[in-house]
Amino acid sequence: MKRAVLVVVKGKDFGRSIVVNVGHCVMIGRSQTLVGATGMITQHSAHKLTDEDEKTVARHLKIRASPQKQGARALLTSFERDMDVGLQDDAVSQRHTMIFVDEAGASLLDMASTNGTFLNGKRTSSSELSLGDLVRIGETRIEVRG
Numbered sequence: 738m739k740r741a742v743l744v745v746v747k748g749k750d751f752g753r754s755i756v757v758n759v760g761h762c763v764m765i766g767r768s769q770t771l772v773g774a775t776g777m778i779t780q781h782s783a784h785k786l787t788d789e790d791e792k793t794v795a796r797h798l799k800i801r802a803s804p805q806k807q808g809a810r811a812l813l814t815s816f817e818r819d820m821d822v823g824l825q826d827d828a829v830s831q832r833h834t835m836i837f838v839d840e841a842g843a844s845l846l847d848m849a850s851t852n853g854t855f856l857n858g859k860r861t862s863s864s865e866l867s868l869g870d871l872v873r874i875g876e877t878r879i880e881v882r883g
Contacts, residue, residue, distance in 0.1 A: 741836060741843040741866060741881060748877035749825035755836075755879075762816040762837045764848070765874065766830060768823030783818050790848060794835065797846045797863050808840025815839075828852050828875030836866070843881065845872065 743755040757763050764783070786794065794813050802811035810816060816837060830850035837844050843866040847854035855873040856864045866872075870881040 741838045742883060743836065743872070743879045744882055745824075746871075746878050746880045748875075750877060755822050757819065757836050757838045757843070759838050759840060760810075760815070760817055761819050762813075762835055763819040764821045764832055764835050766821060766823060766833045767827065767875075768825050783821055790832065793848065794846065797844070798837070800863070801841070801844055801865075806841050808842075810837075810839040810841075824875070824877050826875040826877045829877065830875075833874050834872075842866065850874070 740756055740758045743757070745751055745753045745755075755763065755765070791813065798809075798811050798813060802809040816839070830848070830852065832848045833850040834848055834854045835846045837846070845854065845856070845861070845864055845866055847862045852875055853860045855861065856866075857871055858873075866881050868881055868883050872879045872881065
């Protein structure tokens with residue numbers, strides 16, 4: 738997978754595409770422009786990770802970069818962080834999930850969100866992504882395309 742194209746197939750952001758290239762990662766969370774909600778993401782920004790977030794990311798990448806997973810990057814510093822993606826969904830946490838793409842493929846990491854992250858109908862904290870997978874965060878459904 739040279740990049741992950743994530744397309745919102747259900748929700749207020751229907752039709753929106755999120756492109757994550759190899760060597761990049763992105764945080765997906767609740768948009769700051771959502772009326773009456775505590776937003777997180779302002780346009781053209783990358784929210785600073787807390788120490789706990791950094792530990793969670795480090796654990797995810799270390800586990801994923803096992804010797805048999807050729808091309809998996811083990812360090813957050815080996816990824817370029819793209820601008821955060823804000824969704825118009827009040828069921829999405831401020832910092833809900835992160836998507837990573839490296840030479841081994843794409844993966845997602847739930848950032849201890851309130852309502853959880855679901856992959857193909859099953860709750861997950863950390864998963865590999867494949868073409869055709871359906872990710873649910875809040876009330877938003879996102880399909881993984883190539």
